[in-house]
Amino acid sequence: DGGITQSPKYLFRKEGQNVTLSCEQNLNHDAMYWYRQDPGQGLRLIYYSQIVNDFQKGDIAEGYSVSREKKESFPLTVTSAQKNPTAFYLCASSIGLAGDYNEQFFGPGTRLTVL
Amino acid sequence: SQQGEEDPQALSIQEGENATMNCSYKTSINNLQWYRQNSGRGLVHLILIRSNEREKHSGRLRVTLDTSKKSSSLLITASRAADTASYFCATADSYNTDKLIFGTGTRLQVFP
Numbered sequence: 625d626g627g628i629t630q631s632p633k634y635l636f637r638k639e640g641q642n643v644t645l646s647c648e649q650n651l652n653h654d655a656m657y658w659y660r661q662d663p664g665q666g667l668r669l670i671y672y673s674q675i676v677n678d679f680q681k682g683d684i685a686e687g688y689s690v691s692r693e694k695k696e697s698f699p700l701t702v703t704s705a706q707k708n709p710t711a712f713y714l715c716a717s718s719i720g721l722a723g724d725y726n727e728q729f730f731g732p733g734t735r736l737t738v739l
Numbered sequence: 740s741q742q743g744e745e746d747p748q749a750l751s752i753q754e755g756e757n758a759t760m761n762c763s764y765k766t767s768i769n770n771l772q773w774y775r776q777n778s779g780r781g782l783v784h785l786i787l788i789r790s791n792e793r794e795k796h797s798g799r800l801r802v803t804l805d806t807s808k809k810s811s812s813l814l815i816t817a818s819r820a821a822d823t824a825s826y827f828c829a830t831a832d833s834y835n836t837d838k839l840i841f842g843t844g845t846r847l848q849v850f851p
Contacts, residue, residue, distance in 0.1 A: 667841040714781055723769045723836020730781030
């Protein structure tokens with residue numbers, strides 16, 4: 625089955641620890657995105673990547689880091705510098721740019737809780 | 740943030756009724772998309788409307804776009820309990836075409 629997967633589904637972290645969220649897609653999409661969603665709110669863009677070995681900051685990149693070493697994978701690291709990391713994290717991919725009339729395909733999400 | 744606003748924030752209706760959700764945005768856009776999110780899940784794409792289109796249909800969904808008012812509406816006809824979800828609009832800016840900007844969402848509850 626083609627799709628986009630995220631792991632783990634639930635993640636608990638102690639304050640001061642870095643954690644890495646996994647995102648993998650087998651849709652052969654060039655673009656990948658990480659969003660953060662807080663309760664009752666919309667999605668805010670953290671980082672995005674249009675091509676392997678390149679990525680750009682979104683609206684709320686502080687305290688996060690990413691890599692794009694393979695087309696299929698776009699892991700997100702939540703660092704200890706992120707002041708309020710408890711949230712629902714969504715990964716998405718698309719075949720191309722939003723401005724080229726491309727829809728985004730979303731993974732099931734990872735719920736991160738800082739204890 | 741350039742997030743759009745959706746109205747209403749929450750909507751409760753009976754099965755069989757129509758549901759209308761509105762989205763307003765701030766910039767010149769290339770296209771507008773609607774997504775659905777079931778509780779605790781990822782988003783699913785519903786429909787895309789281009790800036791030069793005024794109306795688009797897909798099954799029980801009807802989307803309108805008024806670029807002069809910077810607004811869009813999503814109509815779900817003959818709603819079902821399974822339509823219960825949050826609905827988000829997302830815009831692709833005309834000048835920054837890399838990404839989508841998501842609205843705040845409308846939570847729809849359809850009672851059997």
